[in-house]
Amino acid sequence: MKYLRSIISVLLVVVMVFGLSAVGFAQEVELEFFQNKREAVETFDRLIEKFEKENPDINIEQNHVPDAETVLKSRLTRNNIPDIMGLGGNFTYGQIADAGILENFDDASYLTSTQTAYREMLQDLHEGNSNYGIPFTANANTVLYNKDKFDELGLDIPQTWDEFIETAETIQENDGTPFYLTFKDAWTIMVPWNSLAANLQGENFIQRRKDNEVTFKENYKKVAERIYELLDYGQDDVFGFGYSQGNQAFANGESFMYIQGVWAINPILESNPDLNLGAFALSAVNDAAENMLVSGVDTVLTMNKNTDHPEAAEKFIKFLLEEENAQFYIDQQMTFSSVENVFQEDPTVVDLKEYFETGNIAPFPDHYYPSGMQVPNLIQGFLHEGNVEEFLEELDSEWNKVQSR
Known part of the structure; x- marks a missing residue:
């Protein structure tokens, strides 16, 4: 009887250890962030580091490759779609949106924190008037x-x-x-x-x-x-x-x-x-x-509608759209923000400000x-x-x- 109790105790310890490991494993989320701007790699790395400190259970792996659009198209044919993407707001984005693989952000509360003109530019690239991406920055x-x-x-x-x-x-x-x-x-x-x-x-x-x-x-x-x-x-x-x-x-x-x-x-x-x-x-x-x-959308943020971790992926997109983080990005990259109330104040580009104020874009x-x-x-x-x-x-x-x- 004493021997049996010992075996049961050992089994309980093993179950608890594996149970805790399983819980810990389940909490660890790995997401790929595929983006097309080589000059922005370091800036995104710093934002990812900040995000991961705030969200220790989510790991973001940035992936930038030369000729990113061609590589992404090739991956799509194999149904190897990144969780999160930062793409140029161009014809290729429109094709991907029309392929039906991107999340629809029409009901996302944070969509309205971006400027209407840039949302419309993205809508004009694909069929219909839905929002399959969020305009992040403009150039x-x-x-x-x-x-x-x-x-x-x-x-x-x-x-x-x-x-x-x-x-x-x-x-x-x-x-x-x-x-x-x-x-x-x-x-x-x-x-x-x-x-x-x-x-x-x-x-x-x-x-x-x-x-x-x-x-x-x-x-x-x-x-x-x-x-x-x-x-x-x-x-x-x-x-x-x-x-x-x-x-x-x-x-x-x-x-x-x-x-x-x-x-x-x-x-x-x-x-x-x-x-x-x-x-x-x-x-x-x-x-x-x-x-x-x-001026157009330099980076549109979007995500795979079938990602295994939609909440975590959306959390990263919302993080990038926060005013403090959006400001950090444009200050580093000398671009303009599509996020409302985030402005480029560098004196180098001061003579461009009037065009944004008058809408001559x-x-x-x-x-x-x-x-x-x-x-x-x-x-x-x-x-x-x-x-x-x-x-x-x-x-x-x-x-x-x-x-x-």
């Missing part, structure tokens, strides 16, 4: 400029396209380089292209193009002509240098201006912290009051081009050849091919 296409160099020549920020070109000519007349162009990397061509197209393509162009009411050939001639004109004001061999080289060259004072997005500000200042840097919207038209800043046109068109490569080829008519016909042809698939 902007800009012309970065060296304030000290501008002061040396007594230059003001140009308010119209004609003034923009006059400014470039004045710089050349004084033996300076107006722009450092990085067209070796085709994607960088989209910065001036989007600024011009958003202002010149006409109202509702994308929808009207989908309905075959207009064509690129009809509406984009001025866009093509003006981006080609920029070649006259770049450094020698604008197709021989890429983004990283452009950041370094501009930081070193090799040009007065640099047509890039706000995402380039941090890398430039890391190279030259003493650079007196400013940013303005590319003046694409000759009516200053009509000129629009191109337009979405990125290329976010609505079918990805199969390979528009950056088409524009790069056009800039080599210079035939406007052939290029615009090719844009229409490629649009039609992709849309008919």
